[in-house]
Amino acid sequence: MRAPRSLAAALACAALLCGCPGDPETKVVDATAVDHGAALFRDPSIAETRFNRYSCSTCHEAVAGDAGDAMLPGAPLAGAVERPHYWGGQEVELLGAINHCLYYFMTKDLPWTADDDAAQAIYAYLESLPSDGGAAEAVPFTPVYELSQIPAGDAAAGGRIHERACASCHGRVHSGEGRLVPRAPALPDQTLEEHPLGEYTEADRRLVFIEKVRHGGFVGYGGQMPPFSREVLSDEELGDLLSFYGLPWPP
Ligand code: HEC
């Protein structure tokens, strides 16, 4: 179901705010709420902290296929305003779903309220995206809580997956060149250095990669990396990645 009343309210209100002189967030006076939302979608300063490097578009396509063959951890957001629930059923409110991203990944201090002009502009933008072709249906999201070893896969395929899923934040393999987040280690070298053999077994070192990819900043791990669900990255593909990183199997 579409929500024309709240959209109209959001549009009117955000359009008004766009016209407010002196509002530092809305320099483009004649931008519509949708345009304003589209710009915010790609703007890391939306989190209002200099520690954040991500924009929404780091992890989400607006419309499926937007980011070519990138494997992004978040779902495409076209149709999101109409979905029955979010985060694999763990969240029922759209605003709540967005606030999780702002808090856990983008380290924003305070959650958005429905009155925030940024929230309204993002809402107007999401509302404007096409919601046909099943985009309004709940997106399956199966986090993996219980970890187990994943066998070796195809290293060449893993190289491709690194480019599509990991390089946006971690940069190039080994060197980390071009990384978005200074804290994100160069893979796999820096992570292996931080988990030296002796202190860690080869099996432990494999699990460090598996755990980080599956839990991201959750389940006790901490940090700002998003988790990759089984729908985004299968165990087989994770096995390909581990082989590409040269982790021995059997460990
Ligand atoms: C660092 C990565 C990351 C960033 C940045 C991020 N998200 Fe997310 N987002 C996720 C992940 C992972 C999920 C959970 C998987 C899912 O349901 O899409 C999620 C879930 C969501 C959902 C629920 C989607 C659904 O149908 O289940 C919405 C809506 C959303 N994010 C909006 C946003 C918006 C708007 C921004 C920018 C303000 C943002 N996210 C920034 C990673 C991110």
Ligand code: HEC
């Ligand atoms: C949206 C950005 C982002 C993406 C995409 C991403 N990471 Fe990360 N990753 C980080 C950040 C930031 C850190 C530093 C620790 C933290 O803040 O979570 C990190 C840390 C790690 C670590 C170090 C864990 C440790 O304990 O030392 C590993 C391993 C890792 N990432 C693997 C991957 C792999 C493999 C992929 C691709 C499947 C990937 N990451 C995709 C942001 C990202």
